[in-house]
Amino acid sequence: MTTSDIANLDKQNYMNTFGERIPVSFSKGEGIHLYSDSGEVYTDFLAGIAVNAVGHSHPAFVKAICEQAQNLLHVSNYYYMKQQALLAEKIVSLSAADKVFFANSGAEANEGAIKLAKIYHYKKGNSQKYEIITLKNSFHGRTLATVAATGQEKFSAPYHPLTPGFLYVPANDLTAFEAAVSDKTCAVMLEMIQGESGVHPLDLDYVKSVYEICKEKDILFICDEVQTGMGRTGKLFAYEHYGIEPDIFTLAKALGGGVPIGAVCAKDFAASAFAPGDHGSTFGGNPLACAAALSVFDIFEKENLVENSRIVGEYFVEQLKALAENVPCIKEIRGKGLMIGIEFTEPIAGDMKHRLFERHYLTGATATTLRILPPLIVTKNDVDQFMKILKEIL
Ligand SMILES: *Cc1c(COP(=O)(O)O)cnc(C)c1O
Numbered sequence: 080m081t082t083s084d085i086a087n088l089d090k091q092n093y094m095n096t097f098g099e100r101i102p103v104s105f106s107k108g109e110g111i112h113l114y115s116d117s118g119e120v121y122t123d124f125l126a127g128i129a130v131n132a133v134g135h136s137h138p139a140f141v142k143a144i145c146e147q148a149q150n151l152l153h154v155s156n157y158y159y160m161k162q163q164a165l166l167a168e169k170i171v172s173l174s175a176a177d178k179v180f181f182a183n184s185g186a187e188a189n190e191g192a193i194k195l196a197k198i199y200h201y202k203k204g205n206s207q208k209y210e211i212i213t214l215k216n217s218f219h220g221r222t223l224a225t226v227a228a229t230g231q232e233k234f235s236a237p238y239h240p241l242t243p244g245f246l247y248v249p250a251n252d253l254t255a256f257e258a259a260v261s262d263k264t265c266a267v268m269l270e271m272i273q274g275e276s277g278v279h280p281l282d283l284d285y286v287k288s289v290y291e292i293c294k295e296k297d298i299l300f301i302c303d304e305v306q307t308g309m310g311r312t313g314k315l316f317a318y319e320h321y322g323i324e325p326d327i328f329t330l331a332k333a334l335g336g337g338v339p340i341g342a343v344c345a346k347d348f349a350a351s352a353f354a355p356g357d358h359g360s361t362f363g364g365n366p367l368a369c370a371a372a373l374s375v376f377d378i379f380e381k382e383n384l385v386e387n388s389r390i391v392g393e394y395f396v397e398q399l400k401a402l403a404e405n406v407p408c409i410k411e412i413r414g415k416g417l418m419i420g421i422e423f424t425e426p427i428a429g430d431m432k433h434r435l436f437e438r439h440y441l442t443g444a445t446a447t448t449l450r451i452l453p454p455l456i457v458t459k460n461d462v463d464q465f466m467k468i469l470k471e472i473l
Pocket of ligand 1: 183184186187189218219220270274275303304306307
């Protein structure tokens with residue numbers, strides 16, 4: 080099948096939620112490269128939107144998935160599962176969390192976190208503490224509760240009435256946050272770096288102050304680490320940059336390296352609000368998804384990928400900042416680790432993405448910001464090659 084055969088079939092049969100897709104289809108990936116159905120090679124600087132952390136077809140990863148598939152894919156959460164228990168232990172040992180629950184996506188993990196925050200106060204006899212504060216321009220997912228949590232009208236407008244109880248405040252505005260807090264405040268949910276809206280990191284002081292207010296007032300502090308987690312920002316979890324430990328945080332995207340899995344991770348005092356029957360999942364944390372995630376952690380350790388993300392990310396940002404000094408249409412370079420945004424003075428990011436695609440580089444774009452999210456295995460040499468092409472295009 081050619082790409083245009085696939086596109087025609089898609090247009091006839093697939094709901095049009097993704098519109099005019101980029102006119103390419105891939106049949107094989109290897110490392111940071113993707114091979115199209117027409118035999119061309121692309122360099123992947125998007126990693127399936129921050130998913131393919133260990134790159135494509137990593138031999139150890141493929142082996143782990145194949146071995147698991149040969150033995151057992153799924154049995155349901157009625158039974159104990161070795162891979163699930165080991166993955167939970169792994170996350171607990173490396174993070175602020177004491178307990179973990181597995182879901183199948185980022186939105187679903189965030190739903191779990193929202194439910195956990197609500198039930199925490201409910202079980203303390205305070206069901207009036209149900210309001211959750213999120214940020215304007217945030218992104219928390221596409222389910223009904225998570226579009227309500229997402230502080231962007233464009234995602235929620237058609238779906239009113241929305242799940243009640245969400246309040247939105249502008250990022251980095253402590254006064255606005257304080258004004259939104261009341262006896263009803265249940266939790267605050269934050270992305271440490273807002274990803275989908277264009278790579279906007281939160282200020283250190285802001286996060287610390289919000290965190291302190293939360294501790295004072297028994298408000299749960301939730302980090303949405305769906306995109307920023309798993310080494311993307313040069314630390315395993317982005318909250319580590321802020322010197323805080325969230326009560327609850329969520330993971331998904333890179334956790335399974337391409338196999339769908341999400342996680343709700345929490346401190347014991349919050350996690351213990353979930354009692355048998357309060358939450359659940361059919362697929363969540365099945366042996367295949369957990370074997371994939373365990374392999375991701377294993378490869379991270381063997382290949383020092385979190386460190387690589389920090390070092391190559393710093394190098395990348397340095398190169399981009401030097402370039403920006405000579406290119407007036409670049410307004411700002413933002414990001415941490417390998418989560419990088421190039422903001423232009425005009426809405427040309429889509430055009431830049433298109434031109435990079437013509438030169439066989441895959442990136443992402445919002446109106447004014449080009450988003451760069453390479454696999455964490457990327458090298459300085461790969462960055463140099465990208466910079467060369469980017470300079471030519473600019
Ligand atoms: C991608 C993303 C989500 C949604 O994840 P899905 O797996 O698409 O449901 C939630 N929060 C953040 C911060 C994200 O980047």
